[in-house]
Amino acid sequence: MISDIPLNVILMQLFFGLALGSIFVIMASGLSIIYGLLDVVNFAHGAFAMLGAYVVFCAVSLSGNFAVGIVSAIVIVALIGALVEVVLLKPLYGKDPLLPLLLTFGLAVAIPDVIKIAFGLIGKAVAYPAAFSGATKVGPLILSNYRMFIIVFTLAVLISLWIFLKKSDLGMIIRAATQDSLMVQVLGINTSRIWTIGFALGVGLAALAGAIAVPMMSATPDMGVEMTMGAFVVTVVGGLGSLGGAIVGGLLIGVIVAFTALVAGEYSNVAMYFCMAVILLIRPRGLFGESGRE
Amino acid sequence: MKQATDKKAMLTDVEPKPRATIVWGTALVLVALPFVISVPLSTEILIWTIFGLGFNLLLGYTGVLSFGHAAYFGLGAYSAGLAIKYWQVDILTGIAVGVVASMLLACFIGALAIRRRGVYFAMISLAFGQMLYFTALSPLKEITRGEDGLTHIMATVNLFSVSLDKPKHLYYFVLAITVVMLYLTWRILQSPFGKMLQAFRENEERAKACGYNTTLVKFFSLVLSGLYGGLAGALNTLYLGYVPLTSLFWLTSGTIVMMTVLGGRGTFLGPLVGVAVFLFLQNTISLFTPRWELFVGAIFVVIILIFPGGIMGTLREKYLSRKMVKLQNKAADFQ
Amino acid sequence: MLLRTDKVSKHFGGIHAVDGVDFTLRQGQLKSIIGPNGAGKTTLFNLIAGVYLATNGKVFFKDRDITNLSLHKTSRLGITKTYQITHIFPNLTVFENVRISAQSRNTAFNFWRTTHSFSALNERALDILEQVELLDKRSLLASTLSHGERRYLEIGIALATEPEVLLLDEPTAGMSCAETNLCAELIKKLNKELKLSIVLVEHDMSVVMGISDEILVLNEGRTLAEGTPIEVSDNEEVQRVYLGEGKACSA
Numbered sequence: 001m002i003s004d005i006p007l008n009v010i011l012m013q014l015f016f017g018l019a020l021g022s023i024f025v026i027m028a029s030g031l032s033i034i035y036g037l038l039d040v041v042n043f044a045h046g047a048f049a050m051l052g053a054y055v056v057f058c059a060v061s062l063s064g065n066f067a068v069g070i071v072s073a074i075v076i077v078a079l080i081g082a083l084v085e086v087v088l089l090k091p092l093y094g095k096d097p098l099l100p101l102l103l104t105f106g107l108a109v110a111i112p113d114v115i116k117i118a119f120g121l122i123g124k125a126v127a128y129p130a131a132f133s134g135a136t137k138v139g140p141l142i143l144s145n146y147r148m149f150i151i152v153f154t155l156a157v158l159i160s161l162w163i164f165l166k167k168s169d170l171g172m173i174i175r176a177a178t179q180d181s182l183m184v185q186v187l188g189i190n191t192s193r194i195w196t197i198g199f200a201l202g203v204g205l206a207a208l209a210g211a212i213a214v215p216m217m218s219a220t221p222d223m224g225v226e227m228t229m230g231a232f233v234v235t236v237v238g239g240l241g242s243l244g245g246a247i248v249g250g251l252l253i254g255v256i257v258a259f260t261a262l263v264a265g266e267y268s269n270v271a272m273y274f275c276m277a278v279i280l281l282i283r284p285r286g287l288f289g290e291s292g293r294e
Numbered sequence: 295m296k297q298a299t300d301k302k303a304m305l306t307d308v309e310p311k312p313r314a315t316i317v318w319g320t321a322l323v324l325v326a327l328p329f330v331i332s333v334p335l336s337t338e339i340l341i342w343t344i345f346g347l348g349f350n351l352l353l354g355y356t357g358v359l360s361f362g363h364a365a366y367f368g369l370g371a372y373s374a375g376l377a378i379k380y381w382q383v384d385i386l387t388g389i390a391v392g393v394v395a396s397m398l399l400a401c402f403i404g405a406l407a408i409r410r411r412g413v414y415f416a417m418i419s420l421a422f423g424q425m426l427y428f429t430a431l432s433p434l435k436e437i438t439r440g441e442d443g444l445t446h447i448m449a450t451v452n453l454f455s456v457s458l459d460k461p462k463h464l465y466y467f468v469l470a471i472t473v474v475m476l477y478l479t480w481r482i483l484q485s486p487f488g489k490m491l492q493a494f495r496e497n498e499e500r501a502k503a504c505g506y507n508t509t510l511v512k513f514f515s516l517v518l519s520g521l522y523g524g525l526a527g528a529l530n531t532l533y534l535g536y537v538p539l540t541s542l543f544w545l546t547s548g549t550i551v552m553m554t555v556l557g558g559r560g561t562f563l564g565p566l567v568g569v570a571v572f573l574f575l576q577n578t579i580s581l582f583t584p585r586w587e588l589f590v591g592a593i594f595v596v597i598i599l600i601f602p603g604g605i606m607g608t609l610r611e612k613y614l615s616r617k618m619v620k621l622q623n624k625a626a627d628f629q
Numbered sequence: 630m631l632l633r634t635d636k637v638s639k640h641f642g643g644i645h646a647v648d649g650v651d652f653t654l655r656q657g658q659l660k661s662i663i664g665p666n667g668a669g670k671t672t673l674f675n676l677i678a679g680v681y682l683a684t685n686g687k688v689f690f691k692d693r694d695i696t697n698l699s700l701h702k703t704s705r706l707g708i709t710k711t712y713q714i715t716h717i718f719p720n721l722t723v724f725e726n727v728r729i730s731a732q733s734r735n736t737a738f739n740f741w742r743t744t745h746s747f748s749a750l751n752e753r754a755l756d757i758l759e760q761v762e763l764l765d766k767r768s769l770l771a772s773t774l775s776h777g778e779r780r781y782l783e784i785g786i787a788l789a790t791e792p793e794v795l796l797l798d799e800p801t802a803g804m805s806c807a808e809t810n811l812c813a814e815l816i817k818k819l820n821k822e823l824k825l826s827i828v829l830v831e832h833d834m835s836v837v838m839g840i841s842d843e844i845l846v847l848n849e850g851r852t853l854a855e856g857t858p859i860e861v862s863d864n865e866e867v868q869r870v871y872l873g874e875g876k877a878c879s880a
Contacts, residue, residue: 041413103598110591232417266432273425280406486732487740493729496718504730505704
């Protein structure tokens with residue numbers, strides 16, 4: 001078993017796991033922001049990530065520049081998200097709380113088919129950006145540059161997100177609205193617009209996750225479901241509405257999946273669900289309890 | 295103080311003795327169904343209706359949203375299939391194995407997750423559904439045959455040496471079970487337990503203050519729902535003659551959600567109507583394009599926006615609001 | 630003593646909503662808890678009912694420690710609460726609202742017999758509707774009732790659990806003065822005719838003056854005064870706290 005495996009292989013796998021986990025972390029943070037603000041669990045979260053992946057594919061094909069791809073993925077998907085929130089979700093606020101959830105589920109069913117019609121069933125591969133292709137030797141380890149980039153980049157995204165939420169005016173309003181939207185309304189702030197911005201921000205993060213994942217796994221119309229599942233498992237483990245939970249949960253799940261792939265390949269798809277089941281057995285309310293509003 | 299006879303009269307007026315007319319009427323329509331539309335489609339309608347009846351008890355009457363109901367359907371299908379294939383049991387035993395397996399799974403998932411708030415339960419149930427899907431896909435593929443699905447289950451379908459190989463014979467066998475399940479559901483809804491489920495969906499907090507253990511009630515509702523799911527899955531195995539891996543796929547869970555919402559969650563005939571309309575739409579759209587999910591998903595989104603009560607729910611609302619106006623006028627006349 | 634708390638406290642973060650309060654209720658007593666907004670009335674009430682876990686102190690019902698029992702368990706022991714914001718089952722009929730509650734004691738998990746066949750239960754539901762003056766509205770959906778009627782229905786739902794102690798949280802909230810006086814009379818009637826022990830939380834002092842046996846005045850989470858209505862209304866501190874507070878309906 002694991003003791004027979006040389007240390008450098010274990011470290012490599014840990015590295016893979018952290019890179020994979022980084023993508024989960026970004027997905028789950030977006031999901032948390034949306035839930036915190038709108039009380040909606042976005043079942044189409046993975047579908048938006050998949051859209052982000054396809055935007056990257058288009059943008060890179062047109063411009064040849066990966067950075068342009070990432071930026072356009074975030075912007076375009078965030079705009080689509082804003083539109084979805086205004087047209088489809090807004091009419092449902094204040095009604096049965098199940099309805100927005102069901103609606104996003106309908107989107108998760110419909111959106112992949114739009115992509116299938118436009119791009120076909122076969123996945124679209126995107127090459128590693130030139131700056132991050134290849135690998136670097138670090139001591140006994142050979143680390144893929146692109147995965148290192150993902151880990152560092154995720155760290156940067158999380159720090160800027162944290163600064164945005166803590167320091168900027170808009171960020172503070174979003175945090176306040178997460179606690180108590182009525183209070184923010186009383187202060188004369190247009191909460192309706194805050195919800196739109198929050199939803200756009202959340203799906204923008206999903207698009208970012210899809211975008212940076214694309215060179216490793218290529219874009220397919222059905223990739224969204226597994227990305228949604230990853231975000232859900234992380235959220236169940238780490239708790240909704242807490243960035244800390246998303247980070248710890250995401251990295252934990254990423255590492256577990258990577259190690260399972262090493263020791264028992266056929267279980268790698270199942271590992272994160274087993275992990276969730278075990279954590280539910282030990283701590284029924286997740287690692288950090290349930291935060292967010294009742 | 296009013297007289298006792300007065301109270302008796304009042305009781306018949308407030309709640310007339312319930313009659314299962316709706317069950318027998320539906321049964322009559324279903325007996326004639328294969329003469330109107332194709333037998334395979336009719337059989338599919340019955341199987342999904344059973345699945346939907348159980349899902350509706352959970353979503354429509356208890357207010358618990360499970361996004362992983364394919365787990366019960368698929369496990370029922372695989373368990374029945376495996377029992378028949380490897381143990382050579384008769385079909386009734388096979389069905390029983392499927393039902394019991396699904397109920398046990400519901401107990402397991404319920405024990406782990408039913409305490410959690412609604413949104414968490416929706417996510418956890420979906421995750422468990424995926425867990426079963428991937429487990430059948432690769433770790434257990436020696437037994438489940440992975441992506442190919444479980445094939446060559448039985449040579450012929452026999453019920454006590456009567457052959458059910460003709461599609462119509464099988465249809466009426468499934469119909470008999472469907473009618474039993476319709477009647478069972480109807481009885482449950484008329485019973486204190488059924489009324490309690492509805493109270494729950496209406497106001498869980500109030501139900502708690504009335505002394506109901508809400509966790510326990512939700513748990514029972516989930517296990518009951520697992521029974522229907524397992525039964526539907528096992529019947530699907532008999533109908534198809536094999537178990538496709540897609541019976542565990544998330545879209546199967548999604549389909550039963552969409553069918554139930556479309557027909558009207560929390561209405562008795564909602565699942566049947568939703569199943570019929572959904573399968574009709576799916577079959578019709580598939581004639582023109584393989585991308586039926588786009589259209590069905592879009593229609594579902596529109597239904598949520600315009601008729602969140604679904605077909606039967608919207609009709610019932612119309613009927614009730616008329617009745618309430620009448621009753622209020624009557625009450626006003628008294629004063 | 631039927632119900633008592635022993636230096637019970639509830640802290641939310643740094644806020645001491647209830648801070649070491651001793652509360653007692655004798656069999657058959659109608660006792661009111663009053664105090665200005667934020668005095669901790671509803672919190673104390675929810676500590677007794679089992680909605681909140683106490684930070685410190687104990688709650689006893691018939692000398693049994695019920696401090697950490699949850700809401701449905703205290704209800705089963707015979708302590709039933711109503712809510713400050715109306716909690717009913719809106720899409721069920723008025724009759725069904727009461728019967729759901731009445732059946733919670735014994736028949737709840739029967740899933741085969743029809744509710745129609747439980748005639749004793751159904752008649753009881755009608756009796757309760759008569760007590761809360763909603764018999765005429767029995768077939769209406771609860772959502773179609775007026776605000777005042779819903780408050781009565783909620784009292785009916787609570788009565789149907791056959792409580793020994795009825796906890797009423799501002800039953801007259803949102804009612805006009807005329808409705809308030811009628812509701813106060815109803816509460817007095819339940820106390821006298823059904824021999825129910827009642828804890829009444831009220832914002833408005835004048836409502837409770839006429840009907841209470843005893844009054845507990847809370848302020849900032851602590852006991853300010855306790856005694857008969859006359860003793861309490863003569864208390865200078867109470868007068869100071871209450872100066873110019875709330876609506877006033879003279880009974």
